Amino acid sequence: AxxxxxxxxxxxxxxxxxxxxxxxxxxxRDILAQLEAPIISALTERLNLPSNPALYANNGSALxxxxxxxxxxxxxxxxxxxxxxxxxxxxNAVKPDVTSxxxxxxxxxxxxxxxxxxxxxxxxxxxxxxPLFNASTGYFxxxxxxxxxxxxxxxxxxxxxxxxxHRTSFGKIxxxxxxxxxxxxxxxxxxxxxxxxxxxxxxNTTQEAxxxxxxxxxxxxxxxxxxxxGAAEPATFPTQLGNVAAKVFRELIDTTTxxxxxxxxxxxx
Ligand SMILES: C=C(O[C@@H]1C=C(C(=O)O)C=C[C@H]1O)C(=O)O
Numbered sequence: 091a092x093x094x095x096x097x098x099x100x101x102x103x104x105x106x107x108x109x110x111x112x113x114x115x116x117x118x119r120d121i122l123a124q125l126e127a128p129i130i131s132a133l134t135e136r137l138n139l140p141s142n143p144a145l146y147a148n149n150g151s152a153l154x155x156x157x158x159x160x161x162x163x164x165x166x167x168x169x170x171x172x173x174x175x176x177x178x179x180x181x182n183a184v185k186p187d188v189t190s191x192x193x194x195x196x197x198x199x200x201x202x203x204x205x206x207x208x209x210x211x212x213x214x215x216x217x218x219x220x221p222l223f224n225a226s227t228g229y230f231x232x233x234x235x236x237x238x239x240x241x242x243x244x245x246x247x248x249x250x251x252x253x254x255x256h257r258t259s260f261g262k263i264x265x266x267x268x269x270x271x272x273x274x275x276x277x278x279x280x281x282x283x284x285x286x287x288x289x290x291x292x293x294n295t296t297q298e299a300x301x302x303x304x305x306x307x308x309x310x311x312x313x314x315x316x317x318x319x320g321a322a323e324p325a326t327f328p329t330q331l332g333n334v335a336a337k338v339f340r341e342l343i344d345t346t347t348x349x350x351x352x353x354x355x356x357x358x359x
Contacts, residue, residue: 107172107187110200112263115271119297122260123304129253129342130308130335134316136246137331138323139228140237141220145244150216154180156244157251175259177206179251189359197270200263203359205352207258207345208251214341215251222334229321257342261349268292269354280357292350298343302336309335 113121145152161178170176170183177183187201195201230239269276272291279288313328 107202110173111198112200112266112270115264115267118260118264118267122257122301125253125257126301126304126308126339129250129257129338130305130312130331132246132250132253133334133338134309134312134331136223136243136250137327137334138225138316138321139223139230139239139243139246140225141223141243142238142240145240146216146220150212153216153244153247157248160248172202173200175262176252176256177208177259179208179212179255182206186356186359195357197273198266200266203262203353203356205349205356207261207349208255210345210348211251211254211258211341214345215247215254218337218341219334222330222337227322254338254342254345258345258349261346262353264346265292265350265353268350269357276354276357280354283355285351285355288354289347289351292347292354301343302339305335305339306332 112118145156158180161180164170165178165181165183168174170178184202184204184206186204187195189195189201226237228237228239228242230237230242232239268291275291276288279291309332310328313323313331317323317327
């Protein structure tokens with residue numbers, strides 16, 4: 091539907107974003123738990139492919155070149171539409187909502203802020219994860235004897251990065267849900283731009299321990315399943331996967347929390 095907005099002087103007529111009420115924190119945590127297995131499943135596959143270091147040199151320029159046309163296609167399919175909670179790595183898809191009398195961001199209603207956690211996810215991927223993806227053999231067989239399959243590797247890189255972006259973007263609705271449950275606690279901290287106190291109020295270390303424990307359980311299940319299914323794995327494989335899963339979920343928690351903090355800092359813009 092096309093509606094006239096009285097708060098947008100630059101355009102007489104513009105499409106208004108849909109109004110979304112965020113789920114409760116309990117519901118959001120259930121949804122986040124559902125994302126753990128797919129992330130660790132993709133990491134398991136990726137850990138079993140050898141890497142071509144050239145793809146990740148120069149801040150991942152070859153990886154980003156691979157991802158760019160995929161993200162353009164994804165964009166045309168609506169992957170980054172308003173409220174999808176996923177953002178691309180190769181262009182900026184965020185148009186932040188602006189508060190006004192007609193659009194006051196009531197507690198519990200999603201609004202879009204301009205912050206993306208993707209740059210820090212990409213740097214974590216390139217600098218911390220890629221060095222851990224050091225398999226010497228892969229599961230592709232080539233008559234020329236080569237083990238490396240650049241396209242298959244990049245395809246998994248793109249899949250993992252998209253999942254990481256989606257998972258961390260939940261920080262936006264986590265923040266809205268927590269704000270709605272404690273408006274009087276958050277409001278003065280936001281107005282004072284007290285970033286460290288906002289972060290403290292958002293953090294729940296018991297919940298974090300549960301997320302990390304589920305990641306460890308999933309990593310054990312996937313490495314056990316690969317070995318039981320007949321994959322030729324080095325003895326170190328379960329430990330390596332456990333290590334990768336622990337690092338990824340620690341990073342996800344930290345970046346999700348960054349996104350929560352940044353969302354709230356823009357609450358009254
Ligand atoms: C997402 C939340 O906020 C923070 C981030 C967490 C996460 O990313 O899993 C877990 C607990 C909180 O410290 C939450 O409270 O569930």
